[in-house]
Amino acid sequence: MNIRVEHLSKRFGTFEAVRDVTFEVRSGSLVALLGPSGSGKSTILRILAGLDTPDAGAVWLGDEDATRVHARARAIGFVFQHYALFRHLTVEDNVSFGLDVRGVPKPEARRRARELLALVGLGGLERRFPSQLSGGQRQRVALARALAPEPKLLLLDEPFGAVDAKVREELREWLRRLHDEVGVTSIFVTHDQDEAFSVADRVLVIHRGGLEQSGTPAQILDEPATEFVARFVGEVNVLDARVEGATARAGALRAEVPTGGPEGDVHLVVRSYDLKLWRDDAGVATVERVVTLGDRVRVHATVDGAGAIVAQFPRRSSLLRGVEPGARVAVEVTSARAYGSSSSM
Amino acid sequence: MSAALAPGPLARALRAGVVLYVVALVAVPLATLVEVGLADGPAAFFGRIGAPTARAALWLTTWTALLVGALNVVLGTATAWVLVRYRLPGRALLSALVDLPLAIPTLVAGVMLALLYGPTALAGRALSALGVEVVFARPGIVLALLFVTLPFVVRAVEPLLAEIDPAEEEAAIVLGAGPVQTFRTVFLPAILPAALSGGIRSVGRALGEFGSIVVIAGNVPGRTLTAPVFVFGEIESGEPGAAAATSIGLLALALALHAVAWAVERRTGARRAE
């Protein structure tokens, strides 16, 4: 089912939670709403589900204007951040709940629940109660429960927020595979960029209630449309710079920028892995600190006339030879983007 | 509040019914009482509330309630301390017994106390020999009030004491704090708001207590006649004016306390016990 959201707005008191958001989600895709906490992404999800009503705008589910349709009639599966499993019901009764309330005969509902529990890898746990499950298992029950009534759209609010890092990794993989298997159009909310990029077909970046950019993970990473997006995804350096033509200068540093962007005073955004530096006594920067992080090394340096930068290298990079605190280094910017310095952050 | 859970017509009708029920049951009678009590004008009202017997009854009720509140703060905290921190035999039973006054009719509590401390009973005789009269005397009032308010402070303090991180206490000891200092710096700040709130609730409960006092303290004007018992006596003898005036005095005291307790609880998030 195609989902279309048009000019959605919602305020809580004086707080504008959602501001004129418009986007479309193609049938069968898996989309991430990515943004920092408090950016309004969960509100958008709740409006899609009918749990909140928008002050303005419309929600189209397929060919139907669903803006005023009650949550119970929308046929949307919702996976809550803390699962919201019914604590007094067994796993099986949790999963069959959506079928029971629709009057599906008990044996049929039970059969379907068991099928789904097998699908999410929880066969054998039917008689357990939610309190007897691990976080990851609860997450799967919540998903099975949401899928049981065969929703046309699946919404997941921070689906991996409440499980620990290792389980999160597995669940991501698993959700992606499950999506490909079941094929239901899905939207999930996350504040974790790795999660968004590793799982979703498309990513919508939300900031202060507005949609900053939508695109494939590669587009978002390689062509961030706004300074916020550029700064939000990945570790970045932001330098005050001046652009003339295709060249930006920040103190002693020079960088090529895509043409057609802003000119004059800009914010130059450079990812830490788009910086190269090597020992050169005639260089433009001084190394301050070298920090080893597992298989990566992070170099903190100060560029003459431009301030502090951070660059990342693979641990074994040959460029690192002689790079130590106090050393002078040359700096090359392999990729950078300029944003008008007046653009709001 | 989510839009999807917005109440439907049935829920709203039920809610209107509940509001109506509560207003009719609580607000209307109490408002009527206040109205009737003040109907003869402020002079009559203050004349009644200031009459020697009424004044003495209100004063007796006030100071016994405050005394019981203070005793509860100290003894209730001590009880909670012992229940939480010491491994006494029969502790579980003791802990359950503390709740008993919540379940036992206060009149029965009065009967029990009279049976133990009455002039013919063992404890009563022993105390009499020492010159202490309990039944039909003020110590009886205090005992009865202590009985009915026993759980308030204990139950408010107990969970907080149990929650205190042992590391805090150990840190204080390691830093060289003595037992008194440790109590003052580690425990007192954690439990004081709850103990006070429990104490305030004890006072409120004590202000209104009737059943146990009727049995154990009787109604000797100026000596053991508390305000609720006085109100009852005035009703019986057909003096609704004096009864209403004293009741308004009691209501005012209770409401002021209620407000204080509510403020303390709001500030501290302490959970009360009843």
Next chain:
Amino acid sequence: MRSDARAPAASSTGARAGRVALVILVLLYLGVVLIGPLGALGGELADVGVGAALGALGREDALAALRMTVVLTAIAVAVNAVVGTAGAIAIVRHRFRGRALLSALADLPLAVSPVVIGLAFLALVGRDGVLAPWLDALGVRVVFAFPGLVVAVLFVTLPYTIREVAYVLEEIGTSEEEAAVTLGASAWQTFWRVTLPNVRVALGYGLLMTMARSLGEFGAVLVLGGSISGQTQTATTFIHDAIEERELAPAYGMAALLAAISVLLLAALEWAKGRRARAAEKEADR
């Protein structure tokens, strides 16, 4: 973690003496105020003879008083089960004008002396009460009659279920109810299948408190009922009248019976509290 006692690690002689003194103080306190009186009732009962005391309860008036107390308690439980649940949902889940007032009024009976409550109803529906002309015209008698007793008991028991249920509703939050709605449940289904099961322990706890309070209510039923033997006498006013008339066997028998029921109620309350604590612990593990 109430079950594991924590004794301080460091222990000097002085500290031990202090601990012993504290334990003795507390035991003395509980003994004087609570355990002694409880034992005195038991001892008295043994003196009078359990048979004699219970036999005295077989009297017509004692049975009538007991019956009345049971009926009043049943009414209080039935009414508060509905009012407590609906009121708590209204206070916690609904947003409407008068919500704060409802919440405050529901708590108010805890702060009002039972005698004062009795007087307030006398002022409203008593012989010279504000509503007396209307009630007379309708031929309804409230005071010194069954309705007066019902009103008294309903007033004093109002707070318990509302408070207990409201507290749990607040803690649980709305996400399970929202989940039910997204799964297609109607408001009615959501209430019966999700909300009610979630509050049932709290509701049970509140109803046990309601039972204890209505069994033991004395001041308000004395003022409003008048304790007319065989008509408006309850178990507590029966004890009171029996003591006044120096009929000690039935008084102690009835007192012991009420005390025994209280202990049973207390055991049930402790059980409900334990269940709730365990449920909370499970939640904390999540």
